[in-house]
Amino acid sequence: MQEIELRFLIPPARLKGLMRQAKVKSSQVTQLAAHYYDTPDQQLAQAGIGLRIRKEGNNWVQTIKARGDGIAARLEHNTTLDHEHVQAMLNNNALMPDLTIYKDTAIAPALAKFKLKKLAKNLTRQYVTDVERTTRLLVDDKNYKNESSIEVAYDHGKIIHGKDDTQRQAIKEIEFELVSGDLDFLFATAKTWCKRYKLCLSTVTKAERGGLLITEQAYSPAVSANLSQLEVHKDSSRPTFIRAVVNNCLLQILPNSSAIAEGSEDDDHILQLRIGIQRLQSALKAFNNFSDQLNPEWSVILKQTATLLDEYREVAYLAHTVQPKLEQQGAPTVDWSAELKNIKVSPIDAVQANDFQLTLLELIAFSMSDPSTEAQADKLAIDKLTKILSKHHTKLLEAEHNLDDLDIDNAGDVSSNSNDEQKAQHKLHNHLNSHLKSLRYISEFAAPLYSKKQSKRWIKRLAKAQKALGQYLDNLHHKDYYLQKSATEPNALYGAGWFAATLVKREKRYQKRLEKPRSSTTFW
Template identity: 65%
Template sequence: MYEIELKFLVPESRLKGLMRQAKVKSSQVTQMAAHYYDTTDQQLAQAGIGLRIRQEGDAWVQTIKAGGDGIAARLEHNWILDNEQVIAMLDHNELMPDLSIYKDTVIAPALADFKLKKLAKNLTRLYVTDVQRTTRLLTEDGSNEDVSDNSIEIAYDYGEIIHGTDDTQRDVIQEIEFELISGELDFLFSTTKTWCQRYKLCLSTVTKAERGGLLIKGQSHSPATAADLSALDIDKKISMPAFSRAVVHNCLLQILPNSSAVIAGSADNDHLLQLSIGIKRLHTVLQAFDGFSDEINPDWSAILQKTATLLAEYRKLAYLNTHIEPMLQRYGAPIVNWTADIDAIKITPMAVISANDFQIMLLELIAFTMSDTSLENQADKPATNNLEKVLTKYHDTLLRAEQYLEEMYGESDHKLENESIIKAQHKLHGHLQDLRYISELVAPLYGKKRSRRWLKRVIKAQKALGQQSDMTDYQQYYQNKALSDSTALYGAGWLNAALVTREKATEKHLNKFYACSVFW
């Protein structure tokens, strides 16, 4: 069966109030000890599979989780074990999962790439969890006595993940989960939105199994998640509402893992970069395909735009400090201190992503991707009927921006120092970026042969212009810094010279792109 569950991290400042709601008279407190299994090189984890044996009160349950939508739904299989056998195996340190029970179950396809007998021999206990779980059943009418048509289990977990062979290595667990037990998805999302607003909860897609795997590797966070277009599930018969949900879902698969890492404390540039790209992709999608669904909320685009802007300034200054400055110093540049400039922003990526409007929007977007498309007015209209119009609109906008920039180039003798040209260049890059994101998402509906060459050129052109635009921004940062700190003059001059070479390479890629025939 599939479990539909949303998980949140709990801020310390809201914990007391949240616990008053979790620990009501009808709530139950259960101590749970879980043993998690995988191969030493974590083959199951790499396949997105979690395998555990957990004591839940007086019972021992073997559970495997796999697949799902990558966000809120996962395939789950539970098997109640014989208590006496489990205790006997524990006494001899021989407790191991029984994989033979999965041969004829719904979980079998997820294990199809494994030879179960060989896998069973290579399994080992990698880590354990020791958790106190407080559960409360919430029904639509507010009653906690019986399961009505709409019911949710709220589970607050507090405890530790412990390394399987070195119990000095531990990580704290403090999270709350909302699982739909029965009824409509709307009830799950309306409930979680209320709790999210009240207690400033932050969505997390990081499972206990993933955190255990990180503990084994000695890592705090999983690597940054880039866009995965192979996970886009569309075909030529897909309707307009279904297409809009599919492309939004694909963007969320990039945003949520990276936002989860930032919420958990990561300041890694890769997480910030991929999160920013995911947000920009989603903003583009909502703008381009707003007419494909009646359920798209125009407020989402405004929130995404604000979030992208706040992240961009911090990310560029942080990258300047951690990458550009060390590079310049290797070329003999004097040290320039950017710490005060970063502190002056006064808002961290964690604060930006923790913002309640952003978190509520994520919940609404997840709900949107899981909602019923058949209820929409355009449910019978194929997406392919309108894609050419969207692509042509964005392509024409790009060409107008390119023509405008060329006219400005012709009127200026100092291209690299003209603020109007710099703004026009950034705008051209924005249009090129939009067209790339849209084209990548719709290309599967046109066939690889028709789109491969064009996509290759648009990606190279967008990357080249993006690198040039970023370098221009970095040069401007040093130029402005030099007004109060003469040590920044070296960096301003070096980047200005480097831009001349970069501009030539960008022009080459752009010309190749403009000469390429469109695929639609």
């Protein structure tokens, strides 16, 4: 069985209003006491598997969940246990799950890499949850031919450490689960509630929260792009291809945005969310005619969010990472707190913004929608990819050529260091960096449809060139920030001089790195 659900965090200011909708006459309130199991080294959690025994009313139910085939989909297997047997285990403080029941079930592939007998011996109770669940059923009575229904569940309670019940974490979340019918009704309902109560999507399950509690972590680690999860092949149609690409980008975006929505200001979360958005922006622009269901407004909201994240990250990175490293090398102290305070929109504000959350919902819905209903369902992606890759490759070469021309024009010109000249050079560098990133991301998305050996070598060279150019641009930006800061704080001159001294070396490095993809045979 595959469950399809959307989970949201609730802003405290909206909780009372939401509860009036959740607790209606027809709603039901259930006490849920659950025991969660894993090995001491968290083998199940690392595999994306949650295993629990939970009391649901008068019944004890053993449940296992694993990753499904969509962003909002998870495989789930439930078994009602013998009440007397469970009570006997509880009396002896020996309540343990039975793994033998999963043989020859749909969940079996998720456990294939484990030796179940060995796994069963190593299982321990990691944590317990004590939750009051309020549920109500919503039915789409407008569509009589294919009636759809959703269960709305508001959970309020706590997670308790399995070995130290003084360690606890509060739970306040709402879930929308498709019971029957169409996905469209699930997403339409979720969007309505999201607009009304400013809800924020969360990928953090109770099992994950429990794992964080016992490992004493506030948030899960940042998630980077994982191209092994990109499910495309030579026979992929254009609508199928773009959905798979969007799905792959969301697998990076959603966990990082979830952490930030809960309050993380960790640079890794912000960086990986920013990269995920860049990848998605590149895909939506390059493959914009692969589907009739792409909404041009998505790119507008994504760009807006990315800009806000960039504005915060640049200053925060200087304050929390760059400045401490400079001070380790003998630099004087520079205080960036005023610049941080002047940033009007924090990462949590950018991510919690309703238009961004609604855009994420629409992107998830698109990635899970049926590609076979589109007009281009019979057209292969690979027939168009070669032209797209060649076009972006040409743009990259043109950007390199324009920068080379500017450098030649400035050779021996005493005015080449003027502000106007520097601005022109910065603009061309950023233009080159933008084309380099786009070509890299598009190449990564297209690679599974071409020769693995050639595409791997090409992408590796692009990635090295992008990294080298990125480091050059970072140093350039750091120099400018410190130079501007020196107008009010003379200590900042040290940083400005230090980064200025690195630029020549960084420039030579990125130019050398660019030579390889420039002179290499393309893989398409």
